[in-house]
Amino acid sequence: MDYDLIVIGAGYGGFDAAKHAADKGLKTAIIESREMGGTCVNRGCVPSKALLAASGRVRELSDGEHLSSFGITPGTVQFDRQAIADHATQLVENIRANLTKSLERAGVTIVRGTAELAGPQQVAVRQSNGVERVLSATDVLIATGSDPFVPRGIETDGLTVFTSDDAVRLESLPQWLAIIGSGYIGLEFADVYTALGCEVTMIEALDRVMPTFDPDIAKLAGRKLIESRDIDTRSGVFASKVIPGSPVKIELIDAGTKELVEVLEVDAVLVATGRVPTSADLNLAAVGVESERGFIPVDDGLRVLAGGNPVPHLWAVGDVTGKLMLAHTAAAQGVVAVENICGGNRTVDYRSIPAATFTHPEISSVGLSEADAKALAAEQGFELGSVRSYFKANSKALAELESDGLMKLLFRKDTGEVLGAHIFGLHAADLIQEVANAVARRQSVRDLVYEVHTHPTLSEVVESAYKQAAHALAA
Structure with missing residues (x-):
């Protein structure tokens, strides 16, 4: 075997698995086709929190009524959109570099390219230079994560209609932004954009905004985060069609009757309708595995299942398992999987x-x-x-x-x-x-x-x- 463990995907799940494996003495390789750090570092947790930190300061300094209660008289607040965006970019670059160095210091081999399963204990890699090769390992761990979900009928162009992957770059501040979805992604970006002066319309297919939150918490939070800000809402409607342009046109249909109820024309649309697993190009059939709506089935120990039975030497962690799509969940799963690879019997307490x-x-x-x-x-x-x-x-x-x-x-x-x-x-x-x-x-x-x-x-x-x-x- 070329390696004791090959990890496919260098997001938080893959990173923690590879680092832990190397620390345990396993000869480890990690394969990544995009940026090291995956979604969290490059397009999710890290840049979005940088934007929230900066826009939060703007919100605080602009709240004259709140500051006057402390006896503080605020002045005119000005900000530089590009500088805020650069803050997020620089943070991403620093954390990505630190993560990469951490793996290298641990002795992990980093392979750049696109990976797919070539059979039991085999991974085919197409490198960026076009060279293809097959690597072997005693164990293979899949940590390919997820991508933003774009519903049918919505056309994205990355400029006027975009997902959170594009939004973290903060390339513009549209005067009127529609956000499709009122989960945590939609709420966080509504927080950023309204703090920086944008008007927001939030569109939710279910019968109330913030449907995934505790109803009592959502009621109080809704008053503070939505009703008190420059945000209006539409609930119980689907964005059945979104056409990029200037303006962007959104056709809204009733979630129950499917009848057209409204056509909105806005400056931009952020699609925040959740995430889907990245598994289509893994060639799971090579090891007899069938995904479930794209998710890779695993047991409590993170062993990949085929027909309800564990596939020898094949593991999966992170968003691609669909257990709890959070970066720290993926990291915890990565450590547990490696412990089990080394003979342990650990599970994750979700x-x-x-x-x-x-x-x-x-x-x-x-x-x-x-x-x-x-x-x-x-x-x-x-x-x-x-x-x-x-x-x-x-x-x-x-x-x-x-x-x-x-x-x-x-x-x-x-x-x-x-x-x-x-x-x-x-x-x-x-x-x-x-x-x-x-x-x-x-x-x-x-x-x-x-x-x-x-x-x-x-x-x-x-x-x-x-x-x-x-x-x-x-x-």
């Missing part, structure tokens, strides 16, 4: 993996949704507990004049075990980690209530929720 939306303020969650928790309670015969902790009772949030916030904690009323949490408010993405750790350890609020939290900090929002839950158990 319930304890947190998710965050980096709007201003942020939204985060971990564990079960309230609907899923109720279903589990009915199935297992326990009573579900739910308490709310408000930022308006938190000293640090009040000092920051950022008291619009809510935490909902879900727990078992018999054992006190934490089942999940949903937070909207200042630094919600950081606060959720404490609850994620409790979920991972299956801890009870009976024990968590005795943990001491620094005063005054936002973490006391979590402490308050634990105390309310423990009180509910004692009642």
